[in-house]
Amino acid sequence: MSDCCQSGNATMILACAGGSNVGQMTNRLAVDLTGSGLGKVACLAGIGARLPGFVQAAKDAESILVLDGCPIACARKTLEAVGVNTADCYVLTEMGMEKNKQLALDEQAAMKLKTTLVAALDKQPAGRPASGAKPCACS
Amino acid sequence: MKKIHILGTGCAKCKLLAEHAEAAAKNRGISYDLEKITEINKIMSFGVMMTPALVIDGEIKAVGKVPSVHEIEKMLS
Numbered sequence: 001m002s003d004c005c006q007s008g009n010a011t012m013i014l015a016c017a018g019g020s021n022v023g024q025m026t027n028r029l030a031v032d033l034t035g036s037g038l039g040k041v042a043c044l045a046g047i048g049a050r051l052p053g054f055v056q057a058a059k060d061a062e063s064i065l066v067l068d069g070c071p072i073a074c075a076r077k078t079l080e081a082v083g084v085n086t087a088d089c090y091v092l093t094e095m096g097m098e099k100n101k102q103l104a105l106d107e108q109a110a111m112k113l114k115t116t117l118v119a120a121l122d123k124q125p126a127g128r129p130a131s132g133a134k135p136c137a138c139s
Numbered sequence: 140m141k142k143i144h145i146l147g148t149g150c151a152k153c154k155l156l157a158e159h160a161e162a163a164a165k166n167r168g169i170s171y172d173l174e175k176i177t178e179i180n181k182i183m184s185f186g187v188m189m190t191p192a193l194v195i196d197g198e199i200k201a202v203g204k205v206p207s208v209h210e211i212e213k214m215l216s
Contacts, residue, residue, distance in 0.1 A: 052186060053185060053188060056192075056202040
């Protein structure tokens with residue numbers, strides 16, 4: 001359960017978290033980006049299961065960051081299946097990571113990808129707090 | 140009578156959502172029963188993981204944001 005008031009300017013981060021190195025890397029990045037205050041990781045499985053609370057949360061999110069491991073794009077398509085479209089999708093294989101079945105993640109690769117993502121997100125004009133910003137302004 | 144649940148642990152946004160919901164119901168002249176759910180386990184029993192959330196007659200209408208009075212009026216119709 002997230003804290004109260006995780007809304008407004010908090011970007012919802014959804015990762016495919018699939019059964020490959022790139023899938024697992026999306027989850028790692030989602031957690032790291034959450035830790036850096038760039039958004040808040042949420043449960044893609046709940047959306048896939050069509051649980052009303054999860055689907056509504058995605059529909060109500062001001063911005064959504066989708067992290068897919070490969071071009072199959074399960075995370076993006078899961079959202080589209082419930083009527084949520086987002087242009088903010090990143091595919092790790094298109095960012096230079098090669099897909100394989102090795103689930104142990106390379107730390108250097110994770111850091112490099114995170115740096116690339118943070119740089120890309122910082123360039124975006126609105127809808128997402130800048131790096132380090134706190135998503136909850138509740139008093 | 141509309142049953143309105145406000146889900147949230149009691150922060151400013153939760154209170155604002157309750158105010159908006161009451162105003163919307165009054166604007167539309169709808170009789171309503173508004174209940175604030177603040178206990179996390181009860182909130183989760185609605186299948187909601189982000190707050191504040193608005194539930195009308197058992198249907199989840201908004202999660203993680205505070206809709207305007209006008210938006211809630213539409214939800215009540």
